[in-house]
Amino acid sequence: MKLMEELRQIQRMVKESGSYVGSSTTRENIANFYRNTWLPISEDFKKKFGKENFKVIEDNAHALYDLVKAPKPWKTDLLRHIGKIEEILDEIEIDSIRRQGSVIEINAKEEITNILKSKGFADTVSYIKKAETEFSGGNYKECCYQARLAIEEFFRNMREKFSGKSVGRGILRDHMDYLQKQANVITFSERQLIQRGFYAFLSEKGNHATEDVPSLEDGKLSLYILYTLIEYCLDKLQKKI
Secondary structure, eight states, rough: HHHHHHHHHHHHHHHSSOOBBHHHHHHHHHHHIIIIHHHHHHHHHHHHOOOOHHHHHHHHHHHHHHHHTTSSHHHHHHHHHHHHHHHHHHHHHHHHHHHHHSSSSSSHHOOOOOOOOOOOHHHHHHHHHEEEEEEEETTTHHHHHOOOOOOOHHHHHHHHHHHOOOSSOHHHHHHHIIIIIIIIISSSHHHHHHIIIHHHHHHHHHHHOOOOOOOOHHHHHHHHHHHHHHHHHHHHHHOOO
16 A cells, blocks of 8 residues: 555654654655655545544554644654554554455555456456455465466466467466567566466466465465556557557
């Protein structure tokens, strides 16, 4: 969540200060957290996460804003308000993992899946949803397996679009070979990262023939890999498909 990232940035800056926060840069960053980060999303946040959560963040973010108007606000005062905001955002993040399957922002996931649907990658979306469901149920090996299938299906369908021909399931290596050497839309280095990096990780973690028992962190990483890879490829190639 971007809000959490920005909050932790200013939290680090405050913690590095002495008893007072005299740095004009730190104080300006804290003021910008309220003005530029929180205020533009505050009404949308209220609709999504409720008035109570909204009020805690609004009250404490505004208190931070007021405090940094002084030339030397107390460090402990700033950290107290930051901590209250952090507590609410932590709860929201945990609830998001429980309900949605990962800590990837809901809006970002919806945007990616909506683009996939509009471009004709319905089966890829189906595998993504299965991976999310397995993650939510604590079945991390199956989550990794479904994420691997989603990548295979994504590049199979991508190959179809560039070749103009129907492609059977096949294997990822064949799809990448076509996209790199014939369609010239994937570079060698990208292929190595996808095939020998991301895909190799998912193949190992999601392999039911091994005794590897994927952890929560493995499941989270698998979903991050999946969304990040698909988003990267869509950004690069969607104008061509």
